[in-house]
Amino acid sequence: MFGDRYINRTLRSKKLFEEAKNYLPGGVSYVIRFFEPYPFYVWKAEGQRVWDVDGNTYTDYWMGHGALLMGHRYPPVIEAIKDQLDLLPHAGFSHEWEIKLAKQVIEMVDSVELIRFTNSGTEAAMYSIRLARAYTGKKLIGKFEGGWHGGYDALHLAVSPPYELPGSLGITDGALKDTIILPYNDLDGVRKIIKGLELAAIIIEPVLGAGGFIPSDPEFLKGLRELCDEHDALLIFDEVITGFRLSSGGAQKIYRVKPDLTVFGKILGGGEFPAGGFGGRRDIMELLDQLKYRDPHKRAFQGGTFAANPITTRAGYTLLCELQRRPEIYGYINRLGDKARNELQQIFDEKRFDAHVTGIGSLFTTHFTPVKPRDSKTAQQKKNVSLARSYFRHLLDNGIIAMVQDM
Template sequence: MFGEKYVQRTPKSKKLFEEARKYLPGGVSYAIRFFEPYPFYVSRAEGRKVWDIDGNAYTDYWMGHGALLMGHRYPPVIEAIKDQLNLLPHVGFSHEWEVKLAKQIVEMVESIELVRFTNSGTEAAMYSIRLARAYTGKRLIGKFEGGWHGGYDALHIAVSPPYKLPGSLGITEGALKDTVILPYNDLDGVREIVKGLELAAIIVEPVLGAGGFIPSDPEFLKGLRELCDE
């Protein structure tokens, strides 16, 4: 991905990656963090910038998988974290902040009625599919070409071309037999494929991430909503 100039500027990252390969599969703790010839290793961050262990600065468009909306080390966030660490860092019990956050989400997003917190996008997608099947009594799930919904086996297909193949080794045909692959931004194509099928749900990204950052047409999403209501 990067050339000789990158290698010359990142000798410490190269050395650390060689060490990482001894203890982490592929040298990384998450597959998407790897790129050729090796990833750089971040040592500090501030605002929109991160610095690697070799001292190189980068503008961060990733922002903690999208979680750092205010940038790195935003002072009010840092102070709030410090205050909470002195009170209740982590417990396995219910607490008032989960209620406050759920209430705020429901009040901010009109379509959300109830909130269930999960540990990852994979877990959220898995429970969503299970809930849809339990509620409808149906088993088929519609999933779009180029869509990425985490590591849940039933959705880990058609992430990248060729779209008929699983996104990883180790995924069985049985895990995918109830997944229906659909064309993105093609409402007529979707209608043709799902005709006569009983789907429990259709899962969709408003903007395809892994599929190339392709935005959906507003009429496409509106049509999907109407199709599901039918």
């Protein structure tokens, strides 16, 4: 529990949380934003800092769930948003910015030949699974222990221990019966499990996100590509977190493994608006094409009221153009990530702490485990929860917000 220090300097946040509990279940709109005894409430942000309603300033390592690659209120994106707000924020018609963003993604990500936009990573993952089943004519989907693909029922399994249980109440056995749980970073284990199965696809985060920023072994991803080819199954990369963050072409560019479909989110909307997308091989994506398949019963469906709205796509296009125009950005943020991982690990080692820093590029997190985790089982089942909470509290008391598991 937090002591008097946090409570004494966040009295207005405490009052707001008490009010919020009357109107929002648990007082929050997303459970991961809650921590004991209550979250602080923000009202302003700029660059790497946020300010709460009590006047406290924090250095922000959470950055809008990882969507704000360039920090809060990145000027080129904000200016584009302001301009578009005066013109056409939303209309429900086709417009030029959706074409510009689609073209930009395709130019930056080699595996993407066609793309469709959604309002979230969850939607994009859901539609990619539907499309994989439509294309292959098969039902089974492989997903990994610790993998997070949003709240879609068929993938909301094996997110945290015990892995055999769904991640939420209300998910039926029918929704999960075609989902196969696979071990992360264990190619032999995957091979044994899928032997003889008719898989439609395997979906994977190249770097586990909620599972603890644990990178895939390069040979593991290459092996998955080969296994999918052998089984006539599609390989889907969920790059909601890694897309446009690890490189201009995402994790797949770094690992040199080309998936059949890629799921996007977060940064795709410029970091400021809800956004998602899924894209890949032309022959697969064409199953969404109403010009080629006039009968709706013979094509896959995707759509949404706010999908590819002008203000979101313009924000996303502006940011992606900046990232392409200024490749030095990746060198800079990746060096910052290296510095954080190396120096934190050095401190833990010098103090003989059972703590291990994982990540890649600009992603990093700390695990209070006896060994450095290569998979979510180690990260989630062998962690020292008490130490993790103390670490979070210490950072927060020193004006640093870095969301950690079990905080």
